Amino acid sequence: MSASTIRYSRRGLLKTAAATLPTWFLESSLAPALAAEKSPNARPRIALVGCGGMGQHDARLASKFGDVVAVCDVDAAHLAAAAEAFKGAEKFTDFRKVCDSSGVDVVINATPDHWHTLINLRAVRSGKDVYAEKPLTFSIDEGKRLVAAVKETDRILQDGSQQRSDPTFRLACELVRNGRLGRVERVRTWLPSGLHGGPFATAPVPPELDWDFWQGQTRPVDYVPERCHVKFRYWYDYSGGTMTDWGAHHNDIALWGLGKDHTGPVSAEGRPLVEPIPGGFTAPSQYEVKFVYADGVEHFCRSTSANTWGGGVQGRPGPGEKYHGVQFEGPEGWLYVTRGDKLEASDPDLISAPLPSGAERLYASDDHMANFFESVASRKPPICPVQIGHRSVSCCHVGVIALRLGRKVHWDPDAEQFADDAEANKYVAREQRQEYSYEML
Numbered sequence: 001m002s003a004s005t006i007r008y009s010r011r012g013l014l015k016t017a018a019a020t021l022p023t024w025f026l027e028s029s030l031a032p033a034l035a036a037e038k039s040p041n042a043r044p045r046i047a048l049v050g051c052g053g054m055g056q057h058d059a060r061l062a063s064k065f066g067d068v069v070a071v072c073d074v075d076a077a078h079l080a081a082a083a084e085a086f087k088g089a090e091k092f093t094d095f096r097k098v099c100d101s102s103g104v105d106v107v108i109n110a111t112p113d114h115w116h117t118l119i120n121l122r123a124v125r126s127g128k129d130v131y132a133e134k135p136l137t138f139s140i141d142e143g144k145r146l147v148a149a150v151k152e153t154d155r156i157l158q159d160g161s162q163q164r165s166d167p168t169f170r171l172a173c174e175l176v177r178n179g180r181l182g183r184v185e186r187v188r189t190w191l192p193s194g195l196h197g198g199p200f201a202t203a204p205v206p207p208e209l210d211w212d213f214w215q216g217q218t219r220p221v222d223y224v225p226e227r228c229h230v231k232f233r234y235w236y237d238y239s240g241g242t243m244t245d246w247g248a249h250h251n252d253i254a255l256w257g258l259g260k261d262h263t264g265p266v267s268a269e270g271r272p273l274v275e276p277i278p279g280g281f282t283a284p285s286q287y288e289v290k291f292v293y294a295d296g297v298e299h300f301c302r303s304t305s306a307n308t309w310g311g312g313v314q315g316r317p318g319p320g321e322k323y324h325g326v327q328f329e330g331p332e333g334w335l336y337v338t339r340g341d342k343l344e345a346s347d348p349d350l351i352s353a354p355l356p357s358g359a360e361r362l363y364a365s366d367d368h369m370a371n372f373f374e375s376v377a378s379r380k381p382p383i384c385p386v387q388i389g390h391r392s393v394s395c396c397h398v399g400v401i402a403l404r405l406g407r408k409v410h411w412d413p414d415a416e417q418f419a420d421d422a423e424a425n426k427y428v429a430r431e432q433r434q435e436y437s438y439e440m441l
């Protein structure tokens, strides 16, 4: 595929944000306009792997910039629905065949978390660029392998943490990075609580589902509907609960604002607030984790509607409120940011006063999918490349490990290991079922 540029409209994207964002920011921080349009025969050919809710959503967004020519799923019903939505797309059940196809330029990977890395590795090694749904990985070791593979193959990989392409989050991070709050002392992230439920009964495997393939590298178990589509994210076999599911959004923003998205915390202390029910979802639905960074900055991360650690909360959400979001705190006040263009501060001047010329400005993207295709064309890094996706989710993985152990762990973000802690280091990589291990690639 030849490199060229793509046109997309920023005006529409910024319409809602413009109502709430200060004029100085809108005028000084627009994502760069893209000039030329691609000729129809230079549109990237897209394969969707994982055709559930998010995959179909991503593929619809991507179809503005390229053509969906292939769909792949291990559930024949989801595959048929995607083939119906993207008429003419070839159907696949094995992602390796998709990656082998010379008729595919780009892979969108929207499978469950435990499948992300194997598919991403195979795709980049087959010369494809990848839009990789968050959380980027299932384990820290997977992330290290993926970072190396993307570098080796010189592919574009955009991690799907799309809050990076939301101007409201960018504004919050720019203000924080430029010292608007003074030296940040604390950041708080509130993540939606998970599901609490069980015990669940086994059921016959639906005829349309290849349950063995769906389980992949995990330890095989009898089919339980609540383990499979959508709800997989509440089981440690397939995910890290909402700590990774939503931490890949809000902890990612916390690290961006702190300027720590190339590193990670040095310790984490975790506590489930609700014990999972035996035979039910295994990731605790409610929890809290305290991270500390090398410079002493504290990061309190907890599920919503729990407020038992970290002292009084100055901004939203207060005790019992259900909002999720990120709050930065320093000697000059606090800033709270979340979705829906919501940015609040202890003093409105903290937002309305323009940043001085010469202030540090962050990579500006107002459309995550457009930014990916722009990178595919230009070969310049996207806003959320593999290194950042890996670091953001590593922070979450460290939090999950602290929760699983129910105690403090000491993380070395340079060595990417726990210090003298064999019990914690066991979770850095996962055991794989041989048929679905790295050897299958």
Ligand SMILES: NC(=O)c1ccc[n+]([C@@H]2O[C@H](COP(=O)([O-])OP(=O)(O)OC[C@H]3O[C@@H](n4cnc5c(N)ncnc54)[C@H](O)[C@@H]3O)[C@@H](O)[C@H]2O)c1
Binding pocket: 049, 050, 051, 052, 053, 054, 055, 072, 073, 074, 075, 078, 093, 095, 110, 111, 112, 113, 115, 133, 134, 135, 160, 161, 162, 213, 214, 216, 228, 229, 230, 231, 245
């Ligand atoms: N960026 C966001 O805001 C956002 C929002 C929702 C979901 N997601 C992410 O998207 C991913 C999918 O989530 P979902 O809610 O759509 O889940 P889902 O269960 O609805 O869909 C996953 C699909 O992948 C299929 N699949 C499983 N293993 C496969 C394999 N080896 N090859 C091909 N297909 C396979 C499943 O059969 C299913 O159709 C998750 O990682 C989730 O975290 C991101």
